Amino acid sequence: KQWYQRRVRADNTEHVQQYFCSSVTSEHTSGLSAGWSRSIYCSETTGELLKQTCDVSPLFIVPIQFNQPMIIADSYTVTLLDANHSAGSAMFLFEGSFGKILYTGKFRWYEGITEPFSHLQI
Secondary structure (H helix, E strand, O other), X not given: OOOOOOOOOOOOOOOOOOEEOOOOXXXXXXXXXXXXXXXXXXXXXXXXXXXXXXXXXXXXXXXXXXXXXXXXXXXXXXXXXXXXXXXXXXXXXXXXXXXXXEEXXXXXOOOOOOHHHXXXXX
């Protein structure tokens, strides 16, 4: 499988099976509109903002709770970690047969940022 950390784009994406949105900023939402028809995994807050700012249908928003691993496509898990950047912003921890991948996107560092998820052994 190939991993994409580039922004969501509506063109040339037929091979992509899952979409993850770490925050609602223009570089992460390019190509999203009312015509979007694929699932987007994100935090609850990001999902609400996507519906309001990009007119994405609620049918395609898949909210993930922070710090709660979610199994995706029966092949790997993803855990949302607070990015402390903007409302609803998240880092994604992907775990599967490929090992662990932490996608940070934009985040704001502070002393103790790793405390809430220290049990994950990143």
